[in-house]
Amino acid sequence: MLARPRSSGTSRSIPARPGRNGSTSLVSIKPRQNLDSILVTVRAFYFDIQAWSAHEAERWAHWAAPCPIPHQELRAGAKRRRRTRERMADQTRQLQPLLPALTRYVEDAHATMAALLAAADTPPGEVVAVGSRIYRRLFTNADRRREQMHGFANIRFLDEATGKAINVTLAEDTMFWQWAIVETLRHTGVRIEELLELSQLSIRQYRRPNGEVVALLVIAPSKTDRERVIPVSAELFHVLARIIRRLTTGRPTVPLATRYDEHERVTTEPQPFLFQRHIGQRNEVMTTGAVRCMLDRVCLRLAEQDDRFTGLKFVPHDFRRLFTTDLVNSGLPIHIGATLLGHLNLETTRGYVAVFNEDVVRRYQSHLARRRAMRPQEEYRPTTDQEWQEFEEHFDKRKLELGNCGRPYATPCSHEHACIRCPMLHVDPKMISRLDEIETDLLARRARSEAEGWLGELEGLDLTLGFLVGKREEALRLSRIGPVSLGLPTPRGSA
16 A cells, blocks of 8 residues: 655655665655656556456456545645645745846857957967966967867867866857747747757748738647747847857758657757857757756856855746736736747636736736626627727737837827837937937936935936946847848859
8 A cells, every 4th residue: 555645844864774884864855846747646546456457357456446646635736736836936036136137148258259259360479468367379289289189179278267178169169058948938938859850940920012021930739738939029039049140150050950849759860050050060959957957057157156146046937927927017918928839728827927916916817707797799700901900900000209109009109209218119329429419418307306306306307317328238148249241052062
């Protein structure tokens, strides 16, 4: 008879098996976090044997026994799931303020290694200054023999501050993929298996009647067996273009590679996967373990510089929760967020949102119910050409002096056109000079208000100036992302 698993929340220690020298030590056993899957599996196993014994009594009857897991234990699973949701929400709250530091670190680390790699022509023994650190070019006899045998040698530098030799060729490649993984995960919210299944064929484009081209990222069916499409932002397109440019360096197209599916236990057909690395003599798609190890190493290095990362780490699914939380808290309807994430149930998406007020969820659901009840049935019909044209014209009407407005379709401006304060405003980097003019005017008005003692006006101007600084920082960050030239493809067999 199977014993019921312990559901206590406290850990206990048991003596380990004696070692070779006869000594024993205590091993701490942590409580199980996911009891429900084990309880359901064991309970289903006992009931299956009972069902089989009814059809083949001569084979299964002597194995039939009462299930040791009562129904009350399964009813307690709802409480355990709430505790799990609270634990994951608390983890998301801890990681959310650390995400900017993580993205800034991987970007700076790759920029440093790229600058060192660009200094490969430095004579041996010469020093190179990158940022605030000094590096010395290394070229040993082993590097010379490798260059004679293979035609190239890895670029290596010595960090003068730490005295550590760095294989820049390998480090730059690793830093690039760390940056690409972090950026793709946080801008798409895809699962780890969906990330590794992305290929060049996943990038599509849609051309609107007015000539505007919209980039789309097609996510292959994975967990829910449901294909979905994610609009590609400017930052995400920059990342994808950098990946394609790296993979096509020295070749006309993205190389084909195979991927072993850990769930299906099969090897896929050769495809132009995006997250592949050149290992040895072949290109191999990254594994889930390799991606997790990359993120763990990044968090360990960050913990040496930032005490907030001590004891914390990012896993690929954390970016999915952070992506969902950011979408919903930015005003995106939760059912649209569920579509972008590929969730079939709205409750699943709500469980991903960490800092979303439960009262807001309840009121939003009641609002949807009232709106659907008041909407006439005639509206649930195929879209006409005129309605579709009005839908496309809506996006043209959202174009403003400073950029674009992201308000929902067929809704008026709810902030009385106070665009600087509105979170829906996306400033065009070309209008940074206009932001400077607005700031100069606001500072002049603030000086006048302070001189006249207009405290109410002064408080409002300080609030507007704070939003303006945030808008400028976002626009400056987008301005640093320049266009990436992918070159012209050449037919196979030419040259």
